Amino acid sequence: MSGPKPVKKKRRDAGEPRRQYAALPWRLKDGPEILLLTSRDTRRWVIPKGWPMKGRKPFATAALEALQEAGLLGKIDRKPLGAYHYRKRLKNGAALFCRVDVFALRVTRQRRNWPEKNQRTTQWFSYEAAAEEVAEEELQTLIRDYGAALASIQNA
Numbered sequence: 001m002s003g004p005k006p007v008k009k010k011r012r013d014a015g016e017p018r019r020q021y022a023a024l025p026w027r028l029k030d031g032p033e034i035l036l037l038t039s040r041d042t043r044r045w046v047i048p049k050g051w052p053m054k055g056r057k058p059f060a061t062a063a064l065e066a067l068q069e070a071g072l073l074g075k076i077d078r079k080p081l082g083a084y085h086y087r088k089r090l091k092n093g094a095a096l097f098c099r100v101d102v103f104a105l106r107v108t109r110q111r112r113n114w115p116e117k118n119q120r121t122t123q124w125f126s127y128e129a130a131a132e133e134v135a136e137e138e139l140q141t142l143i144r145d146y147g148a149a150l151a152s153i154q155n156a
Contacts, residue, residue: 017085017099021058022049023066023076024146025105027124032150034130034143035107037070037122041089045123045133048072049100062103070122071114074107081146084138102142127151 025035036045050065066072080101087095127147
C-alpha cells in the first residue's frame with residue numbers, strides 16, 4: 001500500500017517571465033484620465049497589479065488588486081488590452097522578470113476606505129501625463145495608445 005501521490009509543481013523555464021495581472025483604471029472627464037498609485041517600497045507611480053490567485057480569473061484578479069490597492073470599483077474588461085514587462089525587486093535584493101497582462105477598468109467610484117489606503121497615494125492624470133509618470137516603456141506605450149483610442153471615441 002502506497003501513500004498519496006506527491007503534487008508535482010509546474011516547471012518554469014528559467015527564461016520564462018513570472019506572470020502578474022494589472023488593472024488600467026480610467027475615466028472620461030474633459031478627456032481620458034488614468035489613475036496611478038504609488039508603489040509601497042519605491043513610491044514610483046504604477047498601476048494596481050498582483051500575482052495570480054488560485055480559483056480567480058486573470059481579469060478578476062486585476063479588479064481585486066484595484067480594489068485593495070486603490071479602492072476602485074467599476075467595470076473591468078475580460079480580455080487584456082496588452083502587456084508589459086518589468087523587473088520586480090525582491091526584499092532579498094534579487095530581481096524577478098515579470099510579464100504583466102493589463103485589463104482596462106472603467107472606474108465608477110473610489111471607496112472612502114480600502115485595505116492599502118494608508119500605504120499608497122492615488123492620483124488621476126491625463127493619459128499623456130500618466131504615460132510620462134510610469135517608468136516602464138511598454139506601459140507608457142500601452143497608456144498612450146489606449147488613451148488616444150478613448151479620446152477618439154469621446155470626440156467622435
